[in-house]
Amino acid sequence: MAQIDYYFTVLSPYAYLAGQRLEEIAARHGASITYKPLDIMALFPRTGGLAPKDRHPARMEYRAQELPRQAKKIGMPLNLRPAFWPTNAAPASYAIIAAQEAGGGDLGGLVHSVLRAVWVEEKDIAEDDVVQDCLKAAGFDPGLTFSGMLAGAETYAANLEDAVNAGVFGSPFYVVDDGAKFWGQDRLEDLDLHLAGKL
Template identity: 35%
Template sequence: MRRTVDYYFATMSPWAYLGHERFVRLASAAGAEVRVRPMDLGKIFPLSGGLPLGKRAPQRQAYRLVELRRWSEWLKLPLNLHPKHFPVSGDASCRLISVVAERDGTEAALRLTGAVLAAVWAQERDIADTATLAALLRESGLDAARLAQSQAEEGQALADAHTQAAIDAGVFGAPAYVIDGEVYWGQDRLDFVERRLRA
């Protein structure tokens, strides 16, 4: 039976960056259908008890950096612990990926997602900047018209729908993978995701 994974993430999440390519590979290998759903954690945290990074206790902030370094080294993925453009608004990139998913399909949306995440964490680029998003579209081989479409009502409606779907599914952090109503939170749960998809 072909399984479906609802893939929820925030476009500025380092954990989504660390897990993205692995998730894409394992989902493809399992023949799973992926529904790409970028979400607004700013709307989810108040409902789930989550806190923005700057409001977390100092020891939690410090340990986050330790874990990011560990995972980056383990996965051999470049990652700037203190990127130039972070914190950064993910709203525009969320709308853009949502429109690409709707109009160009899953593969295109996953490709753009990987480019957006790498832009923040490996390339020191500002994903809140319109010119950066236009360049990422071009580099991903996608239609430049998607940017204007993402800035119209369509883009916001799709992004809002993804965030509401995340709330309805009980998602509280990024990345999250929902399979048959069950939430797997965090890129460190990808082994469990793979087992479920292959079951």
């Protein structure tokens, strides 16, 4: 059975546009997923990237065309300039880490709910009540926002180091336990084909 390390930031529009296709692909191939939320702003300088605010205007102009295009292509709503972006990604990331440790709910649903809160619902995922609503809707204890804080912070930092060591440089990024790597929601089809032994 394949195992997929899923590296992402809860601030990524491309992770949002992935929807729950990763979970569908994993279920189809009997693969397991380890969710690894990380601090993308700390990852960029360590792997040759730049934060959006520091990128050349030409790159940002392309991003402004590409995101709505990709959203339309897969039939998902998207607010290109959400009210609460960027925001502090740590609280929601800690909660996802705590939920993964606790088990018992829909982890993929939780991740997508947090991303949707940013890119569709105009909510600030740095706020405890927003994260708690996402936890509850996905079948987790909303109290994880408090009880999972310490372990979440430690794992969040460890995920960054794991990402650097694994050759990860963006979000979403999928690393299969056979060493295959896929960057971007537009490479999920390739991941699917790889797991099927066709690519």
